């Protein structure tokens with residue numbers, strides 16, 4: 001485990017990766033690393049069902065509100081949904097079951113223009129690609 005996590009050590013010696021046992025765990029950790037009670041997240045609506053439930057039901061119970069973007073390719077809607085307390089723009093790079101790639105550079109550009117850190121996370125379902133989590137403050 002430490003070899004896996006240490007293999008992507010950052011320039012300042014911190015672990016560059018954290019290995020967890022499920023995609024859902026990775027998503028929870030990614031979001032809670034950025035947002036806390038009173039904060040807001042903007043999320044792509046095309047999501048794996050478990051992810052949708054996490055954002056629609058569980059996060060609000062923890063005081064984190066979520067605005068869903070029906071068409072993640074409409075970049076203007078991401079910017080329009082941003083609030084002063086928005087801490088993350090969230091999408092699955094390869095949402096299950098639609099498998100419609102999201103425009104990470106485009107969404108990141110809008111997020112940075114709105115001073116929102118971007119958190120984009122694709123958990124690793126067995127039928128899909130490897131985990132790719134990215135957080136750019």
Ligand SMILES: Cc1ncc(COP(=O)(O)O)c(C=O)c1O
Nearest residue numbers: 022023024048092095096123125
């Ligand atoms: C796109 C996507 N996100 C999240 C998950 C959840 O991953 P896990 O079942 O490992 O918690 C899955 C699982 O299939 C998935 O396909």
